Amino acid sequence: QVQLVQSGAEVKRSGASVKVSCKAYGYTFTDFYIHWVRQAPGQGLEWMGFINTDRGGTNYAQKFQGRVTLTRDTSTTTAYMEVRGLRSDDMAVYYCARVFGPVGELDYWGQGTLVTVAS
């Protein structure tokens, strides 16, 4: 069945980088875009951007331009999200989710990855 399995929780120092993985199972990886959404503690959902898993093209929310990089490896059906220059307000649960096309419903979500930023 369709599953998105994310890497485990991370603890990073302020200023460091973190890279979260999202491995896809149960469908043709390159048929769906992967979007990334984060949720700070006690807060709502915030869209970060997406990657076209077939061609590799990306689109980022303006807030994350230049500090976040989305990549993918089609040979391992895995998408990656890297955040550089971590700050305390980057502490959040990061989710990947798939969409059929760049715009549409996020129909399957990963379990989430907690990133803790220690000062």
Place this chain on the structure above:
Amino acid sequence: QSVLTQPPSTSGTPGQRVTISCSGATSNIGSNFVYWYQQVSGRAPKLVIYRGNQRPSGVPDRFSASKSGTSASLAISGLRSEDEADYYCASWDNSLSGLLFGGGTKVTVL
């Protein structure tokens, strides 16, 4: 501050009907589909409504949605204890070229 505006909370007793509003703009709700997600505490969000008023397999028909102009709403009829969760609306925004989420509405079953 979310561009899509939702009430922070609502509540109802079992069996009641509750509605959640989501207010946006021409560039988002007014031009694109609205999606609704349910998030039970500590879990990943789950899609409950897509492309206006479609329900994924497994989502009961107690969930329905509508849209008028730049506003949308989600209705839950026959409220059950398992419906207690946070609900988020979402819509693509043409001006921002990005996906917007509402701030979320906490539904409490009394």
